[in-house]
Amino acid sequence: MAISALAPEWRISHWENTPQPLSLRALRGRVVLALAFQMLCPGCVSQGLPQAQRARAAFPESDLAVIGLHTVFEHHAAQGSPQALHAFLHEYRIAFPVGIDEQSPRGGVPLTMGMYGMRGTPTVLLIDRAGALQWHQFGHVEDMQLGAAIATLAGRRANAAEAATPTAPGCSADACVLPD
Amino acid sequence: MAISALAPEWRISHWENTPQPLSLRALRGRVVLALAFQMLCPGCVSQGLPQAQRARAAFPESDLAVIGLHTVFEHHAAQGSPQALHAFLHEYRIAFPVGIDEQSPRGGVPLTMGMYGMRGTPTVLLIDRAGALQWHQFGHVEDMQLGAAIATLAGRRANAAEAATPTAPGCSADACVLPD
């Protein structure tokens, strides 16, 4: 789904990995990749969060802000507390800022999740430099397409590839190198 | 390595998967992803070729041409013939055009490989719509960065994600879905 309304400001009850709260407004000027996840969502742990980490490594921080939204809609006792999230982020080495989506006083889905009409986790949101929502995708996203979408919004490509290129002549699992 | 000289025309002795020879000149107007590979290069088979197939699926053909270059620099008897390549492409379901890089009469590396100064396989070349070489990378490339580079040159993002989004409430390996 591609859309371009102004992205509504998120509602966060607690932040991890940032010294101060982060508003969408304050992130204007950068592309924002927001990943809505739950720490007990297997697809978030095996796919969504590693992908967000790859995106964070692939683009300069001045171009792309990667933010996690802990949108807990089930198992509140198990995963709803700041301590549970803190332990999870620590063990999975997730270093980007993560906000806990504010629970509604009436129960049900948390506030940010509701405002955006999310259908579950993981959900990827891409917001352009002007604050407009450009992509809202529930479920699996390919790296190729996410990289393309970020670069299109950022107006520039990713960091130069840092991969050490093979040098020993012959074939390894990665490459075949010309003899000297 | 990012460079922007005009990409030299390739030298091809035989084509597969195309009714007629393809020149770089004739591909002007589209971004070109050329993957130099060998059918007996393990890293090409496990990584480079599947990635080229993903790129081909991710972008419209009017924006991106994906081309294989069979740059055989070893085991000529085993992998140098059109029949060997034909059988390989058939079994691996590779449907994009592949040209056999022309062997030099003096032996050694084939002509296109030599002109581009390639150091081995797999090597990715990205050529912009105007025919300038924009990226030359030996070894492993991340999907995130390749998608970003293609989108930057194409000036637009990838195809809309076609992934079927999960719908059954509860968690699967891919996602957790809100209850109805």
Add this chain to the structure above:
Amino acid sequence: MAISALAPEWRISHWENTPQPLSLRALRGRVVLALAFQMLCPGCVSQGLPQAQRARAAFPESDLAVIGLHTVFEHHAAQGSPQALHAFLHEYRIAFPVGIDEQSPRGGVPLTMGMYGMRGTPTVLLIDRAGALQWHQFGHVEDMQLGAAIATLAGRRANAAEAATPTAPGCSADACVLPD
């Protein structure tokens, strides 16, 4: 490490996925694979637990009992409660019995973990039909070796392979089939 002392009875404060507590004594006559894990241990989630599920599927229940031991030695607030474990097992579709290793009144490592001298999670224990500890391995174990060890203790091989064999002539990602 291969050892054959009688395996000490575990100390469990709470069970999931079993109608009644399970003692090692009551499991005599079957081989026991006990996997010590923590729900916030990434290597347990990505490797140890899926492997235990594969072992459970590969051998008849009359030959092999697969048991999880939730040996929480850090982040007690986040992962120490029965509710947290219950939610985790539900979302990861883990159906074999799991016991929470009893916390020591003096803190530190839980009681079963201490008795067995475990050094961390995941740890695999293999106990023979007579109740003797035959294998104690911290960290990653290969499926090939675990399957071999279980079969050796069980005195028989795994279930017959149930894999649907390919039938359509030609090659798929899995196999090449003879023409009819």
Add this chain to the structure above:
Amino acid sequence: MAISALAPEWRISHWENTPQPLSLRALRGRVVLALAFQMLCPGCVSQGLPQAQRARAAFPESDLAVIGLHTVFEHHAAQGSPQALHAFLHEYRIAFPVGIDEQSPRGGVPLTMGMYGMRGTPTVLLIDRAGALQWHQFGHVEDMQLGAAIATLAGRRANAAEAATPTAPGCSADACVLPD
């Protein structure tokens, strides 16, 4: 399929990775894992051959002989020659003995493949110490089940696990280690 007739002697036109031809008779006393494959069979390259290499590493050579059978039934020009196989084995670092299944003078499936009634590649054969065929499986086999079957026939478990166990306190991708 589990069977226990005496395994018929294979018919091999050329051997790689062995100084002299290998007969089933000469391998009596050891369990034999024979993998029928083709170098242009994607499932053989991505799954069957790496699995055979893992089996070879997991069991002592005195207990288990791992043998490849190059059962070419298509693309003879591309993959049927000793040179093609030799190059393939070299690039994929396959070090166990591989025999080329003898082509029939009448064409069609090669002789060993025909004698065993194989339906395609990859096919796993397990032959016990007395020379009886104990397992014949076309398509994918799980490591857990293959390890179990080999151990059952060998009458003993795999090599001691050699995996370096983690030692630095805290969690890595593989394990969580107790603090000192």
